[in-house]
Amino acid sequence: MSGARMYKEKFRPNWKLWLEYKNEYVFGPGAFAILKSIQKAGTITEGAKALGMSYRYAWGVVRGIEEKLGERLLDTRKGGAIGGGGAVVTVLGIKLMELYSKVQNDFERVVQESR
Amino acid sequence: MSGARMYKEKFRPNWKLWLEYKNEYVFGPGAFAILKSIQKAGTITEGAKALGMSYRYAWGVVRGIEEKLGERLLDTRKGGAIGGGGAVVTVLGIKLMELYSKVQNDFERVVQESR
Numbered sequence: 001m002s003g004a005r006m007y008k009e010k011f012r013p014n015w016k017l018w019l020e021y022k023n024e025y026v027f028g029p030g031a032f033a034i035l036k037s038i039q040k041a042g043t044i045t046e047g048a049k050a051l052g053m054s055y056r057y058a059w060g061v062v063r064g065i066e067e068k069l070g071e072r073l074l075d076t077r078k079g080g081a082i083g084g085g086g087a088v089v090t091v092l093g094i095k096l097m098e099l100y101s102k103v104q105n106d107f108e109r110v111v112q113e114s115r
Numbered sequence: 116m117s118g119a120r121m122y123k124e125k126f127r128p129n130w131k132l133w134l135e136y137k138n139e140y141v142f143g144p145g146a147f148a149i150l151k152s153i154q155k156a157g158t159i160t161e162g163a164k165a166l167g168m169s170y171r172y173a174w175g176v177v178r179g180i181e182e183k184l185g186e187r188l189l190d191t192r193k194g195g196a197i198g199g200g201g202a203v204v205t206v207l208g209i210k211l212m213e214l215y216s217k218v219q220n221d222f223e224r225v226v227q228e229s230r
Contacts, residue, residue, distance in 0.1 A: 010136060011134040011135070011136055011141070011142070011211065011214055012134065012135045012136075012138075013132060013133075013134055013135075013214070013215075013218045014132075014133055014134075014135050014140075015130045015131060015132045015133070015222070016130060016131050017128060017129075017130045018128075018129055018130070019126040019127065019128055019129070020126065020127045020128075020129050021125060021126055021127075023127075025129075026126070027126070096126065099126055099128070100128075102229065103128045103225070103226060103229065106225040106226075106229065107130070107222055107225065110218070110221040110222065110225055111218060111221075114217065114218065114221065
């Protein structure tokens with residue numbers, strides 16, 4: 001085994017990725033996981049629950065980003081007598097998830113290729 | 116301008132990279148900058164100073180990593196009457212710097228290319 005290869009096997013690159021808006025942190029791994037989970041579950045309550053988070057926490061993360069951007073990431077509708085309220089990720093929310101996910105995948109590929 | 120391009124221009128990916136050893140954080144941007152600066156300056160004192168750090172802080176970062184790895188990142192020699200002590204980055208230190216720098220450059224390239 002070459003020396004270079006030995007070092008690569010012992011030392012594993014890891015990273016935290018986020019998106020900045022006007023040079024400020026807006027969208028990181030937590031927001032990505034929350035939107036993804038809400039998208040899958042269809043409601044904030046169920047999406048948060050699937051991640052072991054409270055509704056309040058998940059909604060707070062989303063609201064914080066929406067306030068920084070002045071745009072919505074979720075379209076929410078009030079629940080009826082039976083179904084309860086639903087939440088749909090907006091076009092902006094989907095674009096942020098796609099950008100985050102693309103860069104994250106590119107980083108993973110680059111690290112795999114260099115091993 | 117396409118919608119996708121507009122999103123990419125508004126939202127800039129940023130990241131923190133580090134190297135893990137046995138699933139533990141060992142080498143991040145601070146350690147990289149410190150070793151690089153000591154390598155250039157030739158002494159811990161001058162290397163730390165160039166980064167606006169104290170000798171004590173820079174040496175503490177290096178020592179902390181050396182303790183986790185059980186190996187030296189710097190070869191230090193005591194100063195004589197005139198020259199003062201010097202510090203040379205070890206082969207392991209250089210390999211860590213190279214691996215860190217390679218992945219960091221790959222990440223920068225990937226983000227540039229996707230813009």
